[in-house]
Amino acid sequence: MWKRRSVLATGAALSIGTGLSSVGAGASEADVDELPDPDRNPGPNEDWPSHRGGPGHARYIADGHEFEGGELEAAWSVEGAGAGTVAVADETVYTPTDDGVVALDATDGTVRWENTDIDAGMPSVAGETVYLSGNEVIALDRSDGTVRWETEFDSEEEIVWQTVAYGGVYAVADGTLYALEADDGSVRWKKESVGSDDDDEYEFFTAPAAANGVIYSVTGAGLIALDPETGAEVWQKGTIGSQPDTVYATSEAVAYAADGSAEWPLRDAQTGEFVAVGYGFREIAFGEEIHVGGGSDHGYGGGSIRGDEYSWRLDVLYTYGQAVISRETVFAYLTRNAGPPNPEWRDYDEHLVALNKYDGSVKWALSKDDAPVGSVRAISGETIYVDHDGDLVALREETDTDDQPDESDENADTDGENDEGDDQRDGEDDSDAGEDDSDNDPTDNDGGTDSDDGESVDDDDGDVVNGTAGNGDAGNETNAGNETNAENDTDADNVPGFTTGGGLLGGALGLEWLRRKAGVDESTGVNEPSE
Structure with a gap:
């Protein structure tokens, strides 16, 4: 139930200290x-x-890499790590696996550490700590994966996700919103419920989001914005008739699902007033101007957050894809979601597509038959991380061959091409694809439960976290259930630009891809989103 008639409980800040050192501009005692x-x-x-x-959690990068041309290749892959949500910081990739949580070198996919005692997902990185959610919120040391602290909520349900911002960690457990100190997990404040105009008390039921100096969540009384240091109410707007479990925010807008449908009301991030409706199957992505989503009878498309300057639709009804908006481009891996069979609607099925965010025109499309593409787990620097049949694959733009020997040169090594293949068989990648040229300047902060990761609900993007359906990201991560052929074949080593990650098993992807390209084996497809 959403209503709770108990007295509003706001705990005093227990230890606001070092945790606030990372707060952004204008921080500590903001009015x-x-x-x-x-x-x-x-x-x-x-x-x-x-x-x-x-x-x-809006899957938006203001100044990301554009990936012109769509000529992408696999720099590395890690078997069994594709279904979970992903965080990337300081040249390191953090993600849950079937066995626990792993930290990978972003350059070549080698394992930096692995903690097999953790059953959690939805990673967030801040300072020297990785935060995850499952039955509890857990903080791990970034250097070695050891546990720094863990909550004792003893929650009856999975925690959808934690949000790390303003020196704190925010999570909803059993209807109570907690603000924890990032350094030690002590309770900064908590709210069991909030009041409304009808004099009732309503508990929290959405995992929080952070932007604009506030924490956003949703109760039965509507969308609410709270001061991150004190929990004081900034404003509360609207009424709802459903029980969404996620909320997304940017500096321009805040969105949450409405009535369990494909409609996502977008409200002004500063005032809470209604501004637009987005459409998306279990989730949408949006930035400062455009919202994008699809999977329903509205088709896959985008529109203006304010006004009607932009509005577009692809002719791919009932097609789903967790979008990422990066600068001027929308990236999404499109798959069939529902609806009657119709070849005309199957354009871009199992394709990674790049769309102009303003008009929806296709910049490029890359088929699963031609490359190891899949649901987008993250984009960081010059790398797109995808779930390809349960494997986490790092895709980068193909590198030039200017460093190869000039065949016209009498002194050129005529065996250069063979040497390159030998290097790959030895686990070495002489191409620039093995290097991470991305600009990994620290710029960012959804599973325990990202609906996209299969952690509480996540899949991806619907990232199903912990197998719980309903989170916006929950449906995409279920691709982990797709099995690939584990048989070893030396031909896999000859896939251009392909280097498997060390530490975890990482071999089946190359073989599977080669078989598809050679027409030996039919595409196994991707599980339908279960968000």
């Missing part, structure tokens, strides 16, 4: 009247420091 503040950065400054991108 509620001065919030929301779009100039206040929730931190950290990475492209994808948390599940679903950043602390706003």
Whole structure:
């Protein structure tokens, strides 16, 4: 039930100290009247420091790489790590696996550490700590994966996700919103419920999001914005008739699902007033101007957050794809979702597509038959991380061959091409694809439960976290159930630009891809989103 008639409980801040050192501009003792503040950065400054991108979880990168041309190749892959949500910071990739949680070198996929005692997902990175959610919120040391602290909520349900921002960690457990100190997990404040105009008390039921100097969540009384340091109410707007479990935010808008349908009301991030309706199958992505989604009879498309300047639809009804908006481009892996069979609607089925975010025109499309593409787990620097049949694959733009020997040169090594293949068989990648040229400047902060990761609900993007359906990201991560042929074949080593990650088993992807390209084996397809 949403209503709770108990007295509003707001715990006093127990230890506001070192945890506030990373708060953005204008931070510590901000007056509620001065919030929301779009100039206040929730931190950290990475492209994808948390599940679903950043602390706003809107899968939006303001100044990301454009990936012109769509000539992508696999730099590395790690078997069995594709279904979970992903965070990337300081040249390291953090993701849950079937066995626990792993930290991978972003350059070549080698394992930096693995903790097999953790059953959690939806990673967020800030400072020297990785935060995850499952039955509890867990903080791990970034250097070695050891546990720094863990909550004792003893929650009856999975925690959908934690949001790390403003020096704190925010999560909803059994209807109570907790603000924890990032350094030690002590309770900064908590709210069991909030009041409304009808004099009732309503508990929280959405995992929080952070932007504009506030924490956003939803109760039975509507969308609410709270001061991150004190929990004081900034504003509360609207009424709802459903029980969404996720909320997304940017400096421009806040969105949550409406009535269990494909409609997502977008409200002004500063005032909470209604501005637009987005459409998406279990989730949408949006930035400062455009919202994007699909999977229903509205088709796959985008529109303006304010006004009607932009509005477009692809002719691919009932097609789903967790989108990422990066600068001027929408990236999404499109798959059939539902609806009657119709070849005309199957354009771009099992394709990674890049669309102009303003008009929906296709910049490029890459088929699963031609490359190891899949649902987008993260984009960081010059790398797109995807789930390809349960494997986490790092895709990068093909590198030039200027460093190869000139065949016209009498002194050129005529065996150069063979040497390259030998290097790959030895686990070495002489191409630039093995290097991470991305700009990994810290720019960012959704599973325990990203609906996209299969952690509480996540899949991906619907990232199903912990197998719980309903989170916006929950449906995409279920691709982990797709099995690939584990048989070893030396031909796999000859896939251009392909280097398997060390530490975990990482071999089946190359063989499977080669078989598909050679027409030996039929595409196994991708599980339908179960978000």
